[in-house]
Amino acid sequence: MPGKRLVLYGERAFGALTLGFALLVLVLIGGMVYYLIQGAAPALAEFGWRFLVSRRWDAVHEVFGALPFIYGTIASSLLALVLAVPLGVGAAVYLAELAPPWIRTPLSFMIELLAAVPSVVYGLWGLFVMAPWLRAVVEPWLERHLGFLPLFRGPAFGVGILAAGVVLAIMILPTISSVSREVMLAVPDSQREAMLALGATRWETTWKVVIPYGRSGIIGAVILGLGRALGETMAATMVIGNSLNMSLSLFHPANTMASIIVNEFAEAVTRLHTAALIEIAFILFLVTLILNVLARLLVWRVARGPRGLRRE
Amino acid sequence: MAQSLTVENLNAWYGDKQALYEINLHVLPAKITGIIGPSGCGKSTFIRCLNRLHEVVRGARVSGRVLLNGQDIYAPRADPVLLRQRIGMVFQKPNPFPTMSIFENVAAGPRLQGVRGAALHEVVERSLVQAGLWEEVRDRLSQSGASLSGGQQQRLCIARALAVNPEVLLMDEPCSALDPASTLRIEELMGSLKEHYTIVIVTHNMQQASRVADYTAFFLEGRLIEYGPTAELFTRPQDPRTESYITGRFG
Amino acid sequence: MSHYWRRRLLNYLLLGLCVACTAVAVFPLLSILFYVAVRGFQALSPEFFTQMPRPVGEPGGGMANAVAGTFIMVGLAALLGLPVGIMAGIYLAEYGRGRLADVIRFMTDVFTGVPSVVIGVFIYTVVVTRMGSFSALAGGLALSLIIIPLVTRTTEELLRMVPYTLREASLALGATKARTIVSVVLRSAAGGVVTGVMLAIARAAGETAPLLFTALSSRHWSLALREPMASLPVYIYTYAISPFRDWQVQAWGAALVLLLTVLGLNLVARAVTRSRYRY
Numbered sequence: 120m121p122g123k124r125l126v127l128y129g130e131r132a133f134g135a136l137t138l139g140f141a142l143l144v145l146v147l148i149g150g151m152v153y154y155l156i157q158g159a160a161p162a163l164a165e166f167g168w169r170f171l172v173s174r175r176w177d178a179v180h181e182v183f184g185a186l187p188f189i190y191g192t193i194a195s196s197l198l199a200l201v202l203a204v205p206l207g208v209g210a211a212v213y214l215a216e217l218a219p220p221w222i223r224t225p226l227s228f229m230i231e232l233l234a235a236v237p238s239v240v241y242g243l244w245g246l247f248v249m250a251p252w253l254r255a256v257v258e259p260w261l262e263r264h265l266g267f268l269p270l271f272r273g274p275a276f277g278v279g280i281l282a283a284g285v286v287l288a289i290m291i292l293p294t295i296s297s298v299s300r301e302v303m304l305a306v307p308d309s310q311r312e313a314m315l316a317l318g319a320t321r322w323e324t325t326w327k328v329v330i331p332y333g334r335s336g337i338i339g340a341v342i343l344g345l346g347r348a349l350g351e352t353m354a355a356t357m358v359i360g361n362s363l364n365m366s367l368s369l370f371h372p373a374n375t376m377a378s379i380i381v382n383e384f385a386e387a388v389t390r391l392h393t394a395a396l397i398e399i400a401f402i403l404f405l406v407t408l409i410l411n412v413l414a415r416l417l418v419w420r421v422a423r424g425p426r427g428l429r430r431e
Numbered sequence: 432m433a434q435s436l437t438v439e440n441l442n443a444w445y446g447d448k449q450a451l452y453e454i455n456l457h458v459l460p461a462k463i464t465g466i467i468g469p470s471g472c473g474k475s476t477f478i479r480c481l482n483r484l485h486e487v488v489r490g491a492r493v494s495g496r497v498l499l500n501g502q503d504i505y506a507p508r509a510d511p512v513l514l515r516q517r518i519g520m521v522f523q524k525p526n527p528f529p530t531m532s533i534f535e536n537v538a539a540g541p542r543l544q545g546v547r548g549a550a551l552h553e554v555v556e557r558s559l560v561q562a563g564l565w566e567e568v569r570d571r572l573s574q575s576g577a578s579l580s581g582g583q584q585q586r587l588c589i590a591r592a593l594a595v596n597p598e599v600l601l602m603d604e605p606c607s608a609l610d611p612a613s614t615l616r617i618e619e620l621m622g623s624l625k626e627h628y629t630i631v632i633v634t635h636n637m638q639q640a641s642r643v644a645d646y647t648a649f650f651l652e653g654r655l656i657e658y659g660p661t662a663e664l665f666t667r668p669q670d671p672r673t674e675s676y677i678t679g680r681f682g
Numbered sequence: 683m684s685h686y687w688r689r690r691l692l693n694y695l696l697l698g699l700c701v702a703c704t705a706v707a708v709f710p711l712l713s714i715l716f717y718v719a720v721r722g723f724q725a726l727s728p729e730f731f732t733q734m735p736r737p738v739g740e741p742g743g744g745m746a747n748a749v750a751g752t753f754i755m756v757g758l759a760a761l762l763g764l765p766v767g768i769m770a771g772i773y774l775a776e777y778g779r780g781r782l783a784d785v786i787r788f789m790t791d792v793f794t795g796v797p798s799v800v801i802g803v804f805i806y807t808v809v810v811t812r813m814g815s816f817s818a819l820a821g822g823l824a825l826s827l828i829i830i831p832l833v834t835r836t837t838e839e840l841l842r843m844v845p846y847t848l849r850e851a852s853l854a855l856g857a858t859k860a861r862t863i864v865s866v867v868l869r870s871a872a873g874g875v876v877t878g879v880m881l882a883i884a885r886a887a888g889e890t891a892p893l894l895f896t897a898l899s900s901r902h903w904s905l906a907l908r909e910p911m912a913s914l915p916v917y918i919y920t921y922a923i924s925p926f927r928d929w930q931v932q933a934w935g936a937a938l939v940l941l942l943t944v945l946g947l948n949l950v951a952r953a954v955t956r957s958r959y960r961y
Contacts (some may be wrong), residue, residue, distance in 0.1 A: 126858060133860035137773035140766045141786050147827065148789055151796070158807040187821065209703025217697060218704075220489070221949045226704060228952070233711045235948045237888025238798075239915045240937050243922045244714045247930070266878070289710045296707060309526040312484060313588070317540035317595055318516030321695035327539065331530040343795070350797025352891040353919060377799045384803065384895050400803040404796060411795035415788065510840070545685045 150402065153223045170398060174364050179382070180349060183395035185402070187365040191280060191373035192403075196348040198284025198369065199291055204341055205296030206288070208330075214296070215303035216325050227300065234293035242357030245286040250277035250358055253285070258370050273368040278360035281369040291344035298418065299345060303329055304338030308387055339417030346410040350403055352377040376403045420429035433461040433629040434500040434517075434598040441495035443476050443485055450476045452653045454495070458599075458646075463630045464645030465661065467637055469676065473653040474588050474633045475523075478601050482518040483511040483632065488517045499599070516544065519592030519628075520601040524608045525584035527591070528575030534572040536587055540595035541629060554594050562590035563620050579585060582613025589620065593628075600624065602632040606639065618643050637677060690862045713939075718852050722938025725931045730939070735901055735917075738926050745936055748912040751818070752940075754905065755897060755913060758822030763829035763886075764879060770830070771837025776863050787838070793831035799891040801827045806895040818904075820910035823895025825886040832885060836878025840871040877951040884947035888940060890915035914940045 156163075162170065166183060173184020203344065210230065214223050238374070254277030265271040308327050315325040360372020361382055376399045387393045436458040443451040451473045458464045476626045479485040480493055483504060496503045504514050527536050537555045537565055538546075546554060555572075559565040564586040568579070585605060592600060602621075604615040621630060621643050634640050640647050641661055648658040649670075657664060657673045668674040726904040729744045736743030774787055810816055844867050852862040869874070892900075898910040899920065912928035914936050 130858050131861050134777050137769045137777055140769035141773040143766055144786055146789050154807045199481055206703045206707050209700045210707040213700040213704045229708050229711055235944055237944055239890040239918045240941055243937050244717055246541050246922055248717050292707050313526045316515055316520035319543055320689055322693040322696045328528055346795050352799040380799050397803055400800045404800045407795055407797055411792045415791050
């Protein structure tokens with residue numbers, strides 16, 4: 120019966136086809152690793168580990184060290200975390216524990232819309248609305264009150280690490296708050312009731328039971344946010360001021376790893392310059408890859424519940 | 432000090448759905464009062480009204496009065512948080528806090544009230560002894576509460592409730608998730624606790640009610656059908672519906 | 683009693699703080715919507731969609747080429763990315779068992795976290811250097827890499843929501859597995875898959891970084907796939923950081939168009955899901 124055999128072949132072919140497309144995902148990741156390493160090879164050979172610790176980035180003399188951009192990335196991302204974690208978790212507590220449904224749904228929706236706004240629109244807003252406000256209001260205030268710290272000293276430019284940190288904070292807030300909210304909603308009510316029945320207030324119940332129960336999921340949310348902040352490109356590029364110098368002051372213009380690529384990649388003429396930029400892209404890829412793996416593992420763990428309390 | 436509870440004209444709702452109708456009941460101090468009835472008869476809702484946990488559920492509502500030693504717990508100025516320190520609760524499924532150690536589970540309540548140091552250790556030990564768990568866990572107080580067996584977890588939850596030094600102990604089908612041996616331990620435990628605490632226990636199991644309860648109330652479809660000394664209710668029920676329930680004709 | 687009052691105060695204080703956090707979290711969105719709407723509206727006119735960009739100093743003009751470019755490249759990305767994403771999603775939901783499927787699933791999740799600038803650099807090294815020039819094709823490819831992991835995961839999740847009994851019914855009628863998947867499972871999940879596709883396309887439409895070193899940009903009207911092509915996000919970027927006031931104003935206009943497109947796609951997608959999967 121040739122007809123039947125044909126159907127069988129079709130059947131096999133379809134399954135194989137889907138597998139082929141699924142494998143493409145692995146091929147793409149593998150391809151990224153391969154081509155990025157290949158592209159970065161000249162810089163890897165020339166500078167080795169010095170690339171990570173040298174502060175000299177000089178396209179004319181072809182000497183490249185990525186330290187200022189690594190610093191800019193870490194400083195702006197950490198600042199973003201410092202701002203976004205309390206805000207995001209606080210908002211998640213309100214949305215998961217306190218808000219009545221008729222407030223919860225539209226507010227959660229609005230916060231999720233924040234995640235849909237294109238990065239370049241954040242950059243535009245950051246450049247023309249937020250940065251002038253930072254220069255005129257926030258930075259003078261910080262210098263007056265916290266100027267004894269080197270972080271808050273120096274002329275107020277508006278654009279700089281502080282501006283990048285604030286924009287990144289706004290951009291990772293939805294990630295942190297919506298993942299934390301999901302995690303808190305997954306905490307069984309029996310846990311809350313047990314604490315309330317002991318005479319705990321709503322806050323005590325949240326702080327001592329709900330948040331610890333969802334702890335690893337919330338940490339996962341934070342790492343996910345960190346991954347986004349490190350790799351976030353356009354908004355950071357537009358508000359960080361693009362300076363090749365390194366300064367401790369948060370008011371000072373700087374560059375992130377992503378922003379230096381945007382600024383110089385299309386104009387890089389020498390092989391070594393291009394390779395150095397590709398190496399930066401590769402480092403960025405590796406770091407975000409590791410953070411993402413870590414975050415997903417943590418979030419997955421919470422979805423299964425803490426050890427020893429799996430329900431039948 | 433064990434206290435009495437007087438329930439007057441209690442009604443309860445989940446959203447638009449009424450779960451309890453005009454309940455009137457007097458719970459005697461230092462006695463065990465059993466609440467029986469088929470699934471969905473409102474017995475769990477009832478017990479959750481006694482420590483104002485019902486109102487925590489979204490859309491839930493209560494009317495009527497519940498007097499704890501003469502004071503209405505639903506009075507406008509009454510504070511549910513303070514109330515729950517006086518009325519402890521044990522739930523259907525053991526629900527220890529999985530992120531806390533055995534010690535911390537029991538210490539959670541007293542800690543809220545600011546008990547610290549030696550006094551805290553004393554309270555934890557006393558509560559674990561009362562719950563009959565001390566001998567089994569004294570050497571591993573720092574292990575996770577979730578590492579215990581089901582029956583031990585439930586006794587841990589009882590110790591946790593006792594540690595706040597309540598006057599009334601509410602138990603919502605505390606043995607429904609346990610094996611017979613653990614059930615027996617908890618029933619024995621209730622007998623020893625009743626000198627100090629007023630106990631209200633919801634149970635699905637009529638034998639359990641007849642074994643442990645001094646007084647029994649029978650609920651059906653959100654209404655209190657009959658209430659009296661356990662022996663009387665089981666041997667000479669006044670209401671035909673009670674009779675058909677205890678003789679196993681429904682539920 | 684004073685201890686208890688402290689606890690009560692702390693309770694209200696911290697819960698109040700959480701409310702404040704929520705307000706602060708929502709505020710930037712309102713501010714962005716407000717500024718983009720007001721400034722963008724002032725900059726927009728029908729010319730925006732019909733005219734070409736003018737040289738610096740000449741007022742007026744539009745971004746017809748960028749609007750067309752965005753459409754073409756996002757369309758190209760959808761053409762390349764959707765089949766891959768949907769088929770890979772089918773594999774994960776229907777065929778994938780064991781370690782290999784877990785690895786693919788996990789890597790797909792990780793893929794969504796790859797910074798978009800890295801995708802741009804990757805396509806540059808693979809496509810642009812080989813073709814010898816920036817091109818719309820490279821831009822579309824880069825955007826398709828944004829779409830693939832998103833579509834794969836949503837397709838998988840939605841297919842898993844289709845009840846097993848439906849599959850059994852079809853198999854019992856003698857349909858083969860492939861046939862069942864295509865004509866029963868995929869069809870009943872179609873609404874959700876369309877939602878996922880729309881969200882992925884919205885995401886791709888707003889991306890800038892993957893286009894910068896792939897499609898680059900262009901100041902001319904060009905529909906050729908082998909040549910550089912303009913796009914709205916790249917225009918917003920270059921106009922915003924330019925020193926010219928006219929250009930900055932136009933950047934706001936372009937931002938309004940882009941934001942309306944992206945948020946519009948999001949709203950429609952969510953409305954579709956909500957009416958279909960309300961539980």
